[in-house]
Amino acid sequence: MATFAGRDLVCIRGERLVFSKLNFAMESGGCLTLIGHNGAGKSSLLRMMAGLLHAASGDMLWDDQVVSDDMDEHRERLHYVGHHDAIKPVLTVEENLKFWAGLRSDASEAQANFKEALDIFSIGHLIDVPGRFLSAGQKRRANLARIIASKSPLWLLDEPTTALDKESIKKLEDVIESHRANGGMVVLSTHSDMNIKDQQILNVSEFSAARGHESASLLAEGI
Amino acid sequence: MGRFLSIVRRDLRLALRQGSDSVMVVMFFVLTVVLFPFGIGPEGNILARVASGVIFVAALLASMLSLERLFQTDYEDGSLELLTLSPMPLEIIVLAKITAHWLTTGLPLMIASPLLAVLMNMDGNGFAMLMLALLLGTPALSLIGAIGAALVLGSRRGGVLISLLVLPLFVPVLIFGVGLIEAAIGGFAVKSQILILSGILFACLAFCPFAAAAAVRQSVE
Numbered sequence A: 001m002a003t004f005a006g007r008d009l010v011c012i013r014g015e016r017l018v019f020s021k022l023n024f025a026m027e028s029g030g031c032l033t034l035i036g037h038n039g040a041g042k043s044s045l046l047r048m049m050a051g052l053l054h055a056a057s058g059d060m061l062w063d064d065q066v067v068s069d070d071m072d073e074h075r076e077r078l079h080y081v082g083h084h085d086a087i088k089p090v091l092t093v094e095e096n097l098k099f100w101a102g103l104r105s106d107a108s109e110a111q112a113n114f115k116e117a118l119d120i121f122s123i124g125h126l127i128d129v130p131g132r133f134l135s136a137g138q139k140r141r142a143n144l145a146r147i148i149a150s151k152s153p154l155w156l157l158d159e160p161t162t163a164l165d166k167e168s169i170k171k172l173e174d175v176i177e178s179h180r181a182n183g184g185m186v187v188l189s190t191h192s193d194m195n196i197k198d199q200q201i202l203n204v205s206e207f208s209a210a211r212g213h214e215s216a217s218l219l220a221e222g223i
Numbered sequence B: 001m002g003r004f005l006s007i008v009r010r011d012l013r014l015a016l017r018q019g020s021d022s023v024m025v026v027m028f029f030v031l032t033v034v035l036f037p038f039g040i041g042p043e044g045n046i047l048a049r050v051a052s053g054v055i056f057v058a059a060l061l062a063s064m065l066s067l068e069r070l071f072q073t074d075y076e077d078g079s080l081e082l083l084t085l086s087p088m089p090l091e092i093i094v095l096a097k098i099t100a101h102w103l104t105t106g107l108p109l110m111i112a113s114p115l116l117a118v119l120m121n122m123d124g125n126g127f128a129m130l131m132l133a134l135l136l137g138t139p140a141l142s143l144i145g146a147i148g149a150a151l152v153l154g155s156r157r158g159g160v161l162i163s164l165l166v167l168p169l170f171v172p173v174l175i176f177g178v179g180l181i182e183a184a185i186g187g188f189a190v191k192s193q194i195l196i197l198s199g200i201l202f203a204c205l206a207f208c209p210f211a212a213a214a215a216v217r218q219s220v221e
Helices: A044-049 A071-076 A093-102 A107-120 A136-149 A166-181 A212-220 B002-017 B019-038 B044-065 B067-078 B079-085 B088-105 B106-120 B124-151 B158-186 B189-221
Strands: A003-013 A016-027 A031-035 A055-063 A076-083 A154-156 A183-190 A200-203
Touching: A003 A044, A016 A044, A016 A183, A031 A044, A044 A076, A044 A154, A071 A076, A076 A136, A076 B079, A093 A107, A093 A136, A093 B002, A107 A136, A136 A166, A154 B067, A154 B158, A166 A183, A212 B044, B002 B088, B002 B158, B019 B044, B019 B088, B019 B106, B044 B106, B044 B124, B067 B079, B067 B088, B067 B124, B067 B189, B079 B088, B079 B189, B088 B106, B088 B124, B088 B189, B106 B124, B124 B158, B124 B189
Parallel strands: A031 A183, A031 A200, A076 A154, A154 A183
Antiparallel strands: A003 A016, A003 A055
16 A cells, blocks of 8 residues: 655746645555636746756655655656647557657557557557647547556556547546555546546645735745 | 667757758758859869869858757757756757757768769769768767857857857867878878777767766856
């Protein structure tokens, strides 16, 4: 049973305080849904969890070990889906996904799995199609197939339903469900309501500091 | 190693399918050098005198042309974020991308250079050393240039900014590269220049991937 938690996280972007003293905790099989108004810091928090963004203060713990002590190991256990789908226009879907699968440590397994993953999102027939002919929704589905193909316990999904049709959202819900049933964790931010059982809701807005002077004083304190 | 090669392969494939990039670089190289006889005049002695410098400067400018694309497209479509998040060290990834960049720009430049040497009436003794100087020099240019390319990510008009950042850093490569060719033509010993150029290359190899990776991390933050 793995646990993932954040303690007193502070996020400062461009000298503006986005959120402060944010805490979260989750364990295997959990789903943490981030909500909040635009600019509350949902994406920033997800990027922080992925290690793309450094917390101005506070730290994250995986099984009570500080995550930033061993980022290589942390990257090994996470999958991140951001705003861009990272599908190269001149490479076929197969080449795109095989490349990403090949960078993981379970490369051979992942490369064997990805056809199945494409079928889950019903884009198996697009396997030979270059990325530039894909619609936004198909690109997103290919990107989601990438994270199913290789196993990682932690999924960080930044508005994964963008551009997806109802049917695909339903499939994504199923995929998240089975990932959790296998002991995985999911953190996702969303504006549309996804139908997910026992989700833990974190309203990032509650931690956001709307007052500008507070950020200045925090910066002055050297946080 | 397999993963390193898979990135090199991907970048080569991208370069090949997106077409013209490396062809353009070589064409630019050839055209720039061809302009000199028109500007200076067709007098053989003068051309021969400036040949090594002109060819080296043109190669340097040409390899800089394509630097902007080294990380830019990956940055725009989100691939760079995912590369940063992949379990292998970012330094290795950056080195793989630099390798692919050199294979698509530096190597064609090196191959095209003897033709231009003939065009510039360069002394025959310099040909081999010209290629050797470019063989040692262009990878260093790709390595140094990668730092500039990574630093300007996210800024508009990055291309011009890259030139301002990296051109001054190219100066040592230029001095010793041209020095090597001139020494060979003059019949002097070339060993010291070769050693210094190799030294620059290996210093770049050891330092630049780390600096470029740090800049990439900064850019995806």
